[in-house]
Amino acid sequence: MTERDIIFVANEVNELGGVARWQALMAALFAERGHKVTIVGIAPPEVPMDLGENPPFDTVTLYDVRPPGRWQARTLRDRANLAARKRENARESAMRAAAGRLSDIFRAARPGAMIIVTQVWAMEWVAAADTAGHAVIGMSHESYEYSRGSSRFQRVLTFYKDVSRLLLLTQEDADLWMGRGLNNVGFMPNPLPMMPEVPSQRTEKVVVSIGRLGHQKGIDMLLDTWAEAAPGHPGWTLRIYGSGPDEAALKQQCTDLGLDDSVEWAGQTDDVVGALHGASVFVQSSRGEGFPLALLEAMACGVPCAAFDCAPGVREIVRTEEDGLLARPGNTSELARQLGRLMESAELRDSMGEKARENVQRYSPTAITDRWEELFALLER
Known part of the structure; x- marks a missing residue:
C-alpha cells in the first residue's frame, strides 16, 4: 500500500455535525494506515466539535472570520454603489490570498497525493488554487433531491464537473447526477463510526x-x-x-x-x-x-x-x-x-x-x- 499525503478541504475543520464527524473519522482511519493527513477548513466553525487531544492529523483554517458571500450588481443603482464594489473587491482579494495558501499546501504535497473536497462551497477555493497536478475528489454528503432545493445544486454542476471523481453516498444518487450530464461520478458509503461490544438491552421505555x-x-x-x-x-x-x-x-x-x-x-x-x-x-x-x-x-x-x-x-x-x-x-x-x-x-x-x-x-x-x-x-x- 502506498503511503500518501491526503488533504481534506471542507467548509470548516470541525463544525458540529455529521460531515465533520465523518471527516474526522476518515482522517483518523487514513492516518492509521500510515498516510499523512491534513484537514483544511475555509472558515472557522460556528459551533465547534471537539476533535480530542492530539488528533492524528494536521488542521489549517484559511480565514479568521467567515468570508462574506459574493456580491453581484443586478441594477444600475447596484453598479453605482461604490461601497459595495469596494467590499466585493476586498472579498475577491482575500479569496485570492486564501487560494494562494491552499496552492502552497497542494504544492508541498508528495506525488500521488489526494485532495478530497468534502463540501462544494469549499470547492470554490480549490478551483481558484493550483492543485499541483494532484487528483481532486469532490463530494456531496446529501441526497440528490435535498441538493435540488438549495444553491448547492448549481454549485455541484459548476464546480465538480471537471474533478477527477465526484462521489455521492449511494448508487441511486450517483445515477441521478449522471443524468444531469456529469460523467465523473461514483459513490462511497460512510463507514460505521463505532461497534460497541455490548448492545442496548432494549429494556427502557x-x-x-x-x-x-x-x-x-x-x-x-x-x-x-x-x-x-x-x-x-x-x-x-x-x-x-x-x-x-x-x-x-x-x-x-x-x-x-x-x-x-x-x-x-x-x-x-x-x-x-x-x-x-x-x-x-x-x-x-x-x-x-x-x-x-x-x-x-x-x-x-x-x-x-x-x-x-x-x-x-x-x-x-x-x-x-x-x-x-x-x-x-x-x-x-x-x-x-x-x-x-x-x-x-x-x-x-x-x-x-x-x-x-x-x-x-x-x-x-x-x-x-x-x-x-x-x-x-x-x-x-
Missing part, C-alpha cells in the same frame, strides 16, 4: 432522537409524530439529544402539544453509545439526509430504527421490515404507527435490533477504507 435542533432534522415533525404515538403508549419517553437554532421554538411547540410530561430534552451529548444504551427504539425525522451516521450508530448498538425514508442513504442503511421500519417522508401519522409497532412489541424490538447490529457491519471501517484505497490507486494510474 425510551425512544431516542439524536441530531441538531434545526430545520433539516425535522424535530418539529417528530413532536407532531409523538403527539399521535404517545397517548396510546403510557410510560414511554421521547428523549431528544441535540442543540441548535430551533431549540426554543421546539420546546414551545412541545408545551403547546401537551407533551412536556413525556418528552425529555437531554441536550448535546458526546456519549452517543451511552445515549443509545439507554434506548429501546431510535427515531429519525429528517427532511433530508445523505448517509446518516446516527442510523449506523443506533443499529450498531442493536437499537431498531423508525425513520422517514427521506433519502436513498436511509433506505440503503435500513432494510425496512427486516432491521427497522421506514415511513414516507413527512408522513407523521405513518411514522407514529411505525413507532407504535416497536413500542408495543419487545419481540419485534429484539428481532429487529439484533438483525440491525448484524446487517450494519457491512459498513465496517476496514471495508470502506479499503474501497477508498482502491479508488486512490485507480485515480493515480
Whole structure:
C-alpha cells in the first residue's frame, strides 16, 4: 500500500455535525494506515466539535472570520454603489490570498497525493488554487433531491464537473447526477463510526432522537409524530439529544402539544453509545439526509430504527421490515404507527435490533477504507 499525503478541504475543520464527524473519522482511519493527513477548513466553525487531544492529523483554517458571500450588481443603482464594489473587491482579494495558501499546501504535497473536497462551497477555493497536478475528489454528503432545493445544486454542476471523481453516498444518487450530464461520478458509503461490544438491552421505555435542533432534522415533525404515538403508549419517553437554532421554538411547540410530561430534552451529548444504551427504539425525522451516521450508530448498538425514508442513504442503511421500519417522508401519522409497532412489541424490538447490529457491519471501517484505497490507486494510474 502506498503511503500518501491526503488533504481534506471542507467548509470548516470541525463544525458540529455529521460531515465533520465523518471527516474526522476518515482522517483518523487514513492516518492509521500510515498516510499523512491534513484537514483544511475555509472558515472557522460556528459551533465547534471537539476533535480530542492530539488528533492524528494536521488542521489549517484559511480565514479568521467567515468570508462574506459574493456580491453581484443586478441594477444600475447596484453598479453605482461604490461601497459595495469596494467590499466585493476586498472579498475577491482575500479569496485570492486564501487560494494562494491552499496552492502552497497542494504544492508541498508528495506525488500521488489526494485532495478530497468534502463540501462544494469549499470547492470554490480549490478551483481558484493550483492543485499541483494532484487528483481532486469532490463530494456531496446529501441526497440528490435535498441538493435540488438549495444553491448547492448549481454549485455541484459548476464546480465538480471537471474533478477527477465526484462521489455521492449511494448508487441511486450517483445515477441521478449522471443524468444531469456529469460523467465523473461514483459513490462511497460512510463507514460505521463505532461497534460497541455490548448492545442496548432494549429494556427502557425510551425512544431516542439524536441530531441538531434545526430545520433539516425535522424535530418539529417528530413532536407532531409523538403527539399521535404517545397517548396510546403510557410510560414511554421521547428523549431528544441535540442543540441548535430551533431549540426554543421546539420546546414551545412541545408545551403547546401537551407533551412536556413525556418528552425529555437531554441536550448535546458526546456519549452517543451511552445515549443509545439507554434506548429501546431510535427515531429519525429528517427532511433530508445523505448517509446518516446516527442510523449506523443506533443499529450498531442493536437499537431498531423508525425513520422517514427521506433519502436513498436511509433506505440503503435500513432494510425496512427486516432491521427497522421506514415511513414516507413527512408522513407523521405513518411514522407514529411505525413507532407504535416497536413500542408495543419487545419481540419485534429484539428481532429487529439484533438483525440491525448484524446487517450494519457491512459498513465496517476496514471495508470502506479499503474501497477508498482502491479508488486512490485507480485515480493515480
